[in-house]
Amino acid sequence: MAKESEGAAVRERSGRGRGRRPMDEVRADVLRTVGELLLAEGTADLTFERVARLSGVSKTTLYKWWPSKGALALDGHFHAVQETLAFPDTGDIRADLLEQLRAFAHVMTRTPGGRVLAELIGQAQTDAELASAYRELYSSQRRRLAVERLGRARESGQIRADVNLQVLVDQLWGAVYHRLLIPDEPVTDDFLVALVDNLLIGIGPHSGHD
């Protein structure tokens, strides 16, 4: 596509002049564009070229903010799922975890977003830069949000005071990732319920439903 028609597409889409908006707003715009692309199509057609055209931001600026396609995809995905994967707080940790885990399983198994993440995790195993982008832009932030909600449950006495909350992240969402990355067993609703109840109730003979 020639430069002129790209410029036209930008003006058509953005409906405003160039270089006048605050940087944060421009960034948010780009992330929204990338997020929409990813949830609709996955990473196959995600290129800096296309994102530049759709968002009206130069490739040079895009590369400055996101040094690789992986970083751009991760940041876009994080923002695209931020609301869907928010941690509800009704005061009932069991119900809230289940609701969030169901939303998470839906994104991961029913939208291209699941493939996007699995492929980026896959690629990160042999790409140290992508691995650190993954942690910075996605997983450590998701982990922090989960631990915040779990922390409130611990404060309110729904989780025992001596429990390490980081470990719970691995035994809930990590267990789901395990089934997504090594799909010997499916991610079903029964699975999600069991993840939560195994922890809240325990699996030992003296643990019990109250």
Add this chain to the structure above:
Amino acid sequence: MAKESEGAAVRERSGRGRGRRPMDEVRADVLRTVGELLLAEGTADLTFERVARLSGVSKTTLYKWWPSKGALALDGHFHAVQETLAFPDTGDIRADLLEQLRAFAHVMTRTPGGRVLAELIGQAQTDAELASAYRELYSSQRRRLAVERLGRARESGQIRADVNLQVLVDQLWGAVYHRLLIPDEPVTDDFLVALVDNLLIGIGPHSGHD
């Protein structure tokens, strides 16, 4: 290397004539060779060429048994760690799980075997054939062995009768894989102990140490 010198290397290493051993023995030999290579060096220098030379089995035969380098590596790794990762049964499920998880964490974090598996899982995200080799030759078998041991604990009343054992595999070993593949948090001994105790004791306020 010329054909003759490869032949010499084979005779030197195997110390016996060609084509006289039963197929199972030859296969076991190849897997042992591959397993040793992997635990010492990872996959970097694993080639059909080299395995053929070291084991005295033709590349044609190797390809017939293992259609890809990934399949060969997985089968070799499975056999290399089979003894180390065996599931002990002293009758005490907590102690036995901890012992096995410690051995597993050691293989995964202190030998090249961990890198081998992580890279194969990574590659399997975009390689359907490797993904199915992974499940067939490695993960589904490891899962079966874990569930066998957990099943005996359930029979002896150390795990409640209504607990789905498959889910425990994801909340124990799957949680470790999560920290290996997305290393936001380290795999420490405290982590392994917490994995087991969170499940056996439960994390809720009414769960308790007995």
